[in-house]
Amino acid sequence: MAVFYPKNDQxxxxxxxxxxxxxxxxxxxxxxxxxxxxxxxxxxxxxxxETEEEVGIPQEKIEVIRGLSKLYIxxxxxxxxxxxxxxxETPQLIPQESEVEDILEVKLEDFxxxxxxxxxxLSTSYMENIDVPAFLLNDQIVWxxxxxxxxxxxxxxxxxx
Numbered sequence: 001m002a003v004f005y006p007k008n009d010q011x012x013x014x015x016x017x018x019x020x021x022x023x024x025x026x027x028x029x030x031x032x033x034x035x036x037x038x039x040x041x042x043x044x045x046x047x048x049x050e051t052e053e054e055v056g057i058p059q060e061k062i063e064v065i066r067g068l069s070k071l072y073i074x075x076x077x078x079x080x081x082x083x084x085x086x087x088x089e090t091p092q093l094i095p096q097e098s099e100v101e102d103i104l105e106v107k108l109e110d111f112x113x114x115x116x117x118x119x120x121x122l123s124t125s126y127m128e129n130i131d132v133p134a135f136l137l138n139d140q141i142v143w144x145x146x147x148x149x150x151x152x153x154x155x156x157x158x159x160x161x
Contacts, residue, residue: 001032001051002153003062004108005087011108014055014093015142017101029104029142031082031149043067043081051085055103056094061087068152073145082149084156104138111137112154112161 004013018028032054033047040046044067048059062085071080093103110116116136121129122143134143135150142150 001047001062001083001085002068002149003032003051003057003085003087003091005089005091007090007105012105013108013111014057014091015104015106015137015146016054016095017104017140019099019101028144028146029137029140030146033080033082044083047081047083048085054096054100055091056096057087057091061089061091063087068149068156071145071148080145080149084153104140106137108157111135111150112157117154 002013004011006012014032015029016032018030032051034050034054036043036046037049040049044064048062048064051057051062052059064083064085066084068082068084071082072078073080093105095101095103118134118136118141119131120134120141120143121131122134122141123129124132124144132143132147133151134141134147136142
């Protein structure tokens with residue numbers, strides 16, 4: 001869930017830094033989200049529930065605007081179905097202790113700033129020393145699947161702003 005909200009007369013959205021664990025997404029930056037549970041009505045409901053669990057934003061406070069393109073993540077063998085939501089008030093963000101190391105509040109202005117779209121040489125699960133497109137947000141390099149979702153989100157925002 002890419003959720004946008006007002007704070008100090010600016011617009012922000014939230015990303016999370018996942019905890020370090022034995023898994024392919026350990027210590028990575030991403031949007032709040034996770035697996036479908038039996039009680040979820042649909043994928044939008046999953047995104048809302050996971051956002052509440054991971055960062056403490058009550059589901060009923062988020063107005064879902066639209067979905068983004070679904071994306072396959074080879075290292076974890078999952079399809080991700082991202083959604084975009086908005087809030088009219090500043091949330092009290094509470095990290096889920098078991099899964100979230102840190103919450104990053106990203107200013108929309110910084111996200112749209114061309115100087116924060118960069119290329120970095122990284123090693124991935126598939127290749128060593130490869131140049132990848134990335135975003136530099138809150139002093140963190142955001143790339144891979146989250147970077148791809150951010151790229152689509154950025155193009156969507158450019159069309160309406």
